[in-house]
Amino acid sequence: MTIDAKFPAPKLPQIRRSADSDFFNRWARLFPSLFIIGFFMLAPILVVGTYSFLEADPYGGVRPNYSSAAYAQLVFEENLDGSWGFNPSYVKILWRSILIAGISTALCLIVGFPVAYYMARQPVDKRNFLVLLITIPFWTNLLIRTYCWILILRDTGLVNNSLISAGILDAPFKMLYTNGAILLGLVYTFVPFMILPIYASVERLDLRLLEAGHDLYATRWQVMREIILPLAKPGIIAGSILVFIPCIGAFIAPDLLGGSKKLMIGSLIQLQFSSSRNWPFGAAVTLVLLAFVLIVLMIYAMKSSGKKDLEAA
């Protein structure tokens, strides 16, 4: 201590002045981005929330009168005699959306895991190249990538044309406008979101743990089940959420590949704000979707923060 007093440590220059000016500087710099997102994204979400409790204007937009009709319409319908009866059609659409998003997520995992694993095990140059190959489609136009599948799947598309000309089929096999086509399109679009987080967690995996597993009599697939999969779990969960959320609100794939009869939440919302002109109902469905997404995210946040606490301990 005496030594410290005699020879004070050289003072490092610090980017720091009084607390007040720090506060001002920070928030002044954060303000533009927070303002843009806050004012043009958060506020709009509140507006949509409000709209869901208003009356519909048949010419589009809303009338400023309170009404809970939009939410009632989700589950009930008004019969001709004025009584209300259960209407399962929208509940079915919600359920279908959840189901299709869930199946897509599972398919993305099955398709993506071996790819992510294989990529992470390559030498570093090849690895980076493969990651680039995965990301390129991700940055290209979603609409166009989905459109590509119309060329392949439609009745006069490549697959049917070549099967018919090869004499294997007599009449075109219906592939477009099926649930299968929607799944194909969703997986195609969102599988990079699954691969990249899994890749990141497998890349960090310590190969010596696999050696230890084999040394302790685990076969290859036992090592996969007991060591690799549990350790890749954070990546798998993150990937699943990143796939599930856009899938459940997807619009393009159901719209282009599913056709008008295979509605999902995304298309339902879009319809209400455009041709159906029932904004409050559209707003209500939007809120249901948003609530669903937030619940998923909150569960994830709680689980992962719980895990961090454990690791910190």
Next chain:
Amino acid sequence: MDTPAKNSARRFRIGVFPGFGVWTVLFFVYLYVPILILVFFSFNGGKSATVWSEFSLRWYQTAFNNADIQRAAYNSLVIAFVSTGIAVVVAVLAALVTSRGGEFRGKSLAYGTIMLPLVVPEIVTAVATLSFFAALGISWGAGNLIIAHTVFCIPFAYLPIRARLEGMDSSLEQAALDLYANEWRTFWFVTFPLIMPGIISGATLSFIVSIDNFIISLMVAEPGVTTLPIYIYSLVRLGVTPEVNAVSTVMLMISIVFVAISYIAGKR
């Protein structure tokens, strides 16, 4: 030991799973063949979008001479440039605070807000923005789209810049301050040149997501303000034509070139 077991041990390599390599190859085929098919048929001379007749650039010519496409492309470019410009500036400011400003109350809230456009499903953002503009009576033509695009461009611009700052030793800036540069000069002569690759990467990514955006544009666009994706969508709804293939190919190429720029910038 019998021979098969011997072979299996000889070939036994830790962490290698049989079939994963083949699966990966098949996956990349799945990922790229549809795109290659589109590109291939964009050079088809015939009237069909999926039956090959001869090589020709005629559909590119048709597309380039189509006044609607020209207008849509012009709109798309203007919107992308302006949104990217605004997004990059505000993202740099925000990144400097979150990566260099130390710990402070509300930091994670600020970060969460910036990330929000990535988390909320696009269709939600789309109808929310539409309702908002309708409620306030904002009707600024392409301005509406520029605002909507800027919102979701911000996180795409922010992330690479932040990554660059986090990977950069803050002692460089401290050294500059130590050498009598004031904060502004430190930013301008030290920080800014060093985060340039991050800025380029963020700007190109913002540009791509703006050019490619469809759902938000579709919902928010005022009548008469069409962007390329909206135009392509309207064509696709009408039917599959070689002209769509040509326009789509051009858009794909733009994206790929920009991704390449971003990748190279990021590698520096």
Next chain:
Amino acid sequence: MMENGNGVCAVDIQAVEKVYHSKGRQPVQALKKVSLSIRDNEFFTLLGPSGCGKTTLLRLIAGFEQPTAGEILLFGNRIEGLTPYSRSVNTVFQHYSLFPHMTVADNIGFGLKMLKIDQATRDKTVSEMLSLVHMEDFANRMPHQLSGGQQQRIALARALAPHPKVLLLDEPLSALDLKLRQAMRLELKQLQEKTGITFVFVTHDQEEALAMSDRIAVMSNGEVQQIGTAGDIYDRPSNSFVADFIGETNLIDAEITSQAGAISNCDFPGGTLQAETITGRSVSDKVTLTLRPEKLRLSTAEEPEQGRMMGHVVERVFLGTDTTYLVQISPEVTLQVREQNALPGATRFDVGAKVSVAAADGATRILEG
């Protein structure tokens, strides 16, 4: 190379070679025709500097890699065709490699689980192992909650739990601090005696090797230099590498000037020393002598005598229990001498002091290699 006499051969390495090929580079020969036999119930150490091939040899025994040529026998059976998970050999890894997502108990029980041993037996073995390594209270901890020394014990318990025939230890103590390392040495040795399992221990630390091993194989450059007990390789090193690597030594280039039966007289600039005659070295042969610093004595005596060399101190290093002197006896030869400080009447010599150096009887050895 079969082990004759007492005991079975636990591990028999027969002319094993390992060559690493990598693209665009010269192939690296990690092991050159290595042959050695490890007896059952033995604490056997592979000792050598990094890159000498000792870890490669261990990985070949474990099955993580395959030999380019040669055979490895485990209790008389060829194991060449077996994958790592079908060899009854377990490894304690250098960085422990505990499974981070499993509790201590699950880590220890992992091998038994993979062998499809029932839960009750597994639980019993796990608690036995925990008490064997004195970690009874840690069963439900996660590995990251343990200190390095504790992780080390769990890694040991995990490898011992399936009762392997041979336990391989890959520099298991290298990540621990000195105190802990010394304590663990004793414990490892006791554990080996208690369990009766053959231990194959890899280390670059000669002290560790000397303290624990029944026998030691000194390796260098992909070859075995010498195999023997600690006493063998310390007192009777077969070549200059071993002499130099194990402990400290003076290596002197000399020439045999005369031989009288079992005694050879060796001349070098500054003196003459007597050493035991070895086969294949006769008069006028150039040889290398090895002479341990602690077997030399300094004195002020001036009368020349057999085995006594005159010189002056050029450096003195105080080492606590003893002091090391560098004594120059001729322009070509400088000897290292270690004097114990605790000896009654020990004299301290200053730099520049004229001294005579005497070698103890039998201290000088002619190296074969």
